[in-house]
Amino acid sequence: MRCTICGRREAIYTRAYSGESLCESCFKKSIIRKVKAAISKYRMFEYDDRIAVAVSGGKDSVSLLHIMVEIEKEFPKAGLVAITVDEGIKGYRDEAMKIASKNCQQLGIEHLTISFEELYGYTLDEIVDISRDTGLTPCAYCGVLRRRAINILARRAKADKVATAHNLDDEVQTIILNMIRGEPLRIGRIKPVSASYGGFVQRVKPLCEVPEREVALYAYVSGIEFQDIPCPYAETALRNDIRNILNRLEEKHPGIKYAILRSAERLRPYLEKAPEVEMGICKICGEPSVGEICQPCQLLIKLGIIEN
């Protein structure tokens, strides 16, 4: 089958939701176009932003880095830096760090890293041991502690924005997860551009309109090296079920993931009217916080790593 766009080359992928069949070159260009469209639709960047791309080493974040390098060529006043958090997960993150750094070297991008050990005094593996009797699961604290680490590293990098690699599937899964968990108001917080508060570097999601399988195909046809083994602590049971259901629905009813994303967008103005949280400073660590003690410090107290 010939490519619908150029009509010359052999198609390698059919996009059921649009009816297009694309050759490798037109497919890659279409992904760059999609990302650029999302960046301009949601006004993610200023022309002279210094952008920190959060790179874990997985397919989404490494592809995002490659895509941002392409797009940045058109914005000579903008700057890119890659940032990686080393949670300290033996046999997993150490490998991913090497892959992230190799990609940065290939692309000529500055790469800054920070570790849980440096910030909190312990690696994630050690915290998992410490937390055995607390009833907390690794992902529950890893996510919160990593979020803090990314913010600190982004400030160190003097970045104006942090670009994270959440794709369309991630966003739609989170929307459905919030519904299932009885927290529909949280859907208002799933935004392509986060609100800006003092001390928090704003986060943007340039891949939010690109389906996961298209990010994977982009990485594959571009010959991008990434880590594809899952984290040993991953507890994705419910999210995985939702992923499978959504993929089945998408196959039968192409475009359904975009439809869910659009519904959430239409809801957002109503949900945003929910009372705004007041930001202050954590009395323990001095980082921005909603209450007197920030979420990361609350966790560290619970884990017995710091004292109240």
Ligand code: SF4
């Ligand atoms: Fe951390 Fe969980 Fe992600 Fe592993 S899967 S890196 S423990 S949040």
Ligand code: ZN
């Ligand atoms: Zn083509």
Ligand code: ZN
């Ligand atoms: Zn704190």
